Amino acid sequence: ATPTSIMAGSGRAAELGILFKSGEHLETTHQIDEVVLDKTGTVTKGKPELTDILPFEMDEKKFFSLIGSAEKESEHPIAGAIVVGVKGRGAQLQTPDEFTAIPGEGVRAHVFTKEVLIGTRRLMKRYDIDGSEAEETIRSLEDEGKTAMFVAVDRQVAGVIAVADTVKESSKEAIQQLQQMGLQVSLLTGDNERTAQAIAREVGISAVIAEVLPEQKATEVKKLQSAGHRIAMVGDGINDAPALVTADIGMAMGTGTDIAMEAADITLMRGDLRSVADAIRTSKKTVGNIQ
Numbered sequence: 317a318t319p320t321s322i323m324a325g326s327g328r329a330a331e332l333g334i335l336f337k338s339g340e341h342l343e344t345t346h347q348i349d350e351v352v353l354d355k356t357g358t359v360t361k362g363k364p365e366l367t368d369i370l371p372f373e374m375d376e377k378k379f380f381s382l383i384g385s386a387e388k389e390s391e392h393p394i395a396g397a398i399v400v401g402v403k404g405r406g407a408q409l410q411t412p413d414e415f416t417a418i419p420g421e422g423v424r425a426h427v428f429t430k431e432v433l434i435g436t437r438r439l440m441k442r443y444d445i446d447g448s449e450a451e452e453t454i455r456s457l458e459d460e461g462k463t464a465m466f467v468a469v470d471r472q473v474a475g476v477i478a479v480a481d482t483v484k485e486s487s488k489e490a491i492q493q494l495q496q497m498g499l500q501v502s503l504l505t506g507d508n509e510r511t512a513q514a515i516a517r518e519v520g521i522s523a524v525i526a527e528v529l530p531e532q533k534a535t536e537v538k539k540l541q542s543a544g545h546r547i548a549m550v551g552d553g554i555n556d557a558p559a560l561v562t563a564d565i566g567m568a569m570g571t572g573t574d575i576a577m578e579a580a581d582i583t584l585m586r587g588d589l590r591s592v593a594d595a596i597r598t599s600k601k602t603v604g605n606i607q
């Protein structure tokens with residue numbers, strides 16, 4: 317494309333809240349054939365809310381303060397939802413004596429002389445805890461699109477909690493637009509398979525890559541590339557940064573972390589997925605102008 321058409325294209329894009337890092341990206345974006353979407357904060361609002369607190373036998377109040385205290389030091393959005401949720405239900409929280417975040421799996425904390433583990437099946441497995449008693453409850457919550465977590469106290473499953481994150485209003489329409497443009501759309505997430513499938517169904521995505529550990533998102537993008545695809549990755553989190561760099565085109569939500577924006581080739585200032593199709597169309601137009 318000529319410098320003039322690139323200037324015009326960048327200007328048009330900027331009016332739509334789409335910031336291309338360079339003219340080169342504006343010229344190559346139209347070549348992608350698959351769009352990989354991060355789930356949390358990209359397809360969904362990324363503001364989970366505590367929806368279910370289900371202790372098996374423990375007194376509710378005690379359960380509330382155990383889980384709230386265990387999550388108090390975690391920076392994960394799920395932890396924020398749990399803390400706000402139990403405080404709203406009147407729980408008193410304590411700073412844990414010991415706290416460890418296990419990325420992509422959950423947390424481990426010592427609270428009120430007890431060891432509390434909150435997180436995924438994989439976390440339970442890691443500590444050799446039999447989670448079968450909670451499995452049915454967990455599954456039905458996951459089928460509703462919620463992120464359900466096991467709670468183990470002193471290595472015994474003591475209950476289940478779940479948070480829910482709502483899909484952004486424009487996500488479904490945005491995904492439809494991409495599919496109508498002939499692009500394959502996939503969902504990539506650290507969340508569990510069932511929850512991911514439920515959210516995917518809600519927005520019309522059929523390809524789901526779930527339970528991906530934070531450092532493996534880029535590996536998944538590479539796999540799709542070796543299958544011959546040109547990938548645009550769309551994400552918002554620190555976790556997404558390596559995948560944004562690896563993808564042929566990385567797009568960061570302007571509503572997300574600075575690290576994602578630095579890693580990306582394009583920033584979507586409106587935090588709206590419809591901007592993905594707009595970015596591709598702008599690229600097509602820009603290149604079309606000189607062909």
Ligand code: ADP
Pocket residue numbers: 355356387390392394395419420421422423434435436463464465505506507508528529530555
């Ligand atoms: P996402 O890609 O959805 O942001 P992560 O890779 O950060 O997810 O985490 C994957 C899963 O690990 C979460 O869905 C949740 O089940 C569990 N997890 C992560 N952090 C926490 C936490 N602070 N408390 C409980 N569970 C957690």
Ligand code: MG
Pocket residue numbers: 354355356357358362551552553
């Ligand atoms: Mg995210």
